Amino acid sequence: MSLVKKIVKRMKVKNELARQVMGEILGTFVLLLFGCAAAAQVKTSRETKGQFLSVNMAFSVGVMSAMYLCRAVSGAHLNPAVSLSFCVLGDLAWIKLLPYSLGQILGAYLASGLVYLIYHDAIMEFSGGILTVFGPNETASIFATYPTDVVSVQTNFLDQVVGTAMLMLCILPLNDKRNAPAPEALLPPIVATVVLGISMSMSANCGAAINPARDLGPRLFTFTAGWGTEVFTCVLY
Template sequence: MEPGSKMLEKIQKALTTRSGTMRELLAEALGMFILMVFGLSSVAQVVLGRGEFGQHLSINLGFGIGVTLGIHAAGGISGAHLNAAITITHCILGNLPWRKLPAYLIGQFLGSFTAAATVFGLYYDALYDYTKGNFTVTGPTATASIFSTYPAPYVSLPGAFFTEFIATAMLLLGILVIHDERNNGALKGTQALLTGILVLGIGIGMGMNSGYAINPSRDLPPRVFTAIAGWGMDVFKAGPHWWWVPLTAPILGSLAGVLIHKLFIDFHNQPVLESGEEKGQPVKLASESRKQRNN
């Protein structure tokens, strides 16, 4: 083995972690970073480009593409939650040990926060040109909404909360339908793409009132970044005090989505038969069809 190859092997061993929890943290961080860079940069281009470099649809496409690629990056290691509401829901349902919750949340926070800093650096000159150096949360040259969500002026706080609740319920319901192998689950390998399309659909249909945060990990870390980077504590006061809604409504909406799926689909699903019968076919009908073939 050449000396250079030995050195690379040593570096790889030094950087490789044996901890499964750490691998999941790193996977969530990278997946979240990819998701948020695509999403936030698409918002920045629309806002700072004054509508000449994209519209509302391009923002939704950016987040949809980011979700798809983020899932491909992290899915095989952590399951690609990329959403604190989804992680907490998995813990409540017993699908994920509570001891892993901090690692998932830290990974998501780091990925999202770093993505906000990256987009800030990417569009730093455009931000200064657009705002003349005055970073504001509201007003004609407001730019805080590039990084985090804020409700539309016409929406009441309960109305915006309800929007986030319903949008997240639809997110979880859609994810469960896509992955439901006992019903009519997606073809293997298409789940990431379909989840990205699902997020695109939510943005197209439910993004007007509150910017469809549907994810505490998407909203809080960039909000913290903007508070540090020059927008100040107004990012927590605007809305008014909107910041807590993207943290709580998605968690409740996530649980509601799971409940709806269980009540309407999962509890009634038939087990997958091993005899080659068509998936989802009731056992009684399957036995009758076998009798007819034997006759």
């Protein structure tokens, strides 16, 4: 046995829940790294290196890649709403809901931090060195989603409920043995296509987050990285 294999064997995590949470951290990290990096590229290049569709497609590729990466370990929920649904359906123990959710948020936070490091120079040039949540040179929307100023809180709430419900309605039957389930190997691209469809059709009001971890993790990062408390209160114009 090679030295590398011996080291890997010794580092193997034996606790099942710990492995699952690590899987969710890594999977959500990959998802957000693709998506937020695409958003940074589009925003800082002023749409000369991609457009809004580029971000939608990048998030979808992130979903597919993350699912192939950690589905066998944790189920690749990547989303507290998905984990909650699985708890309600009895497919995930309720005791795992909080660790899963915290892992997903942490993965999103870490990915946002790496995107910030990669695109730091471009962000600073675009924003004039001022990290803001509003105005023509705002950069907060690279990381988290924000509602438009013409949409009411009630409509935004309905928007997210419908978007998340559509996600669950479309992906839960894929593994249902009583409903002509999709082949296991094709589940990631199918789910990615569903996410792409939702992103392309339900983004206008507030960005189609449909994932508390996808939004909260990056929002917490922007709060700690210098955008201030306005990341929790401000509406983009």
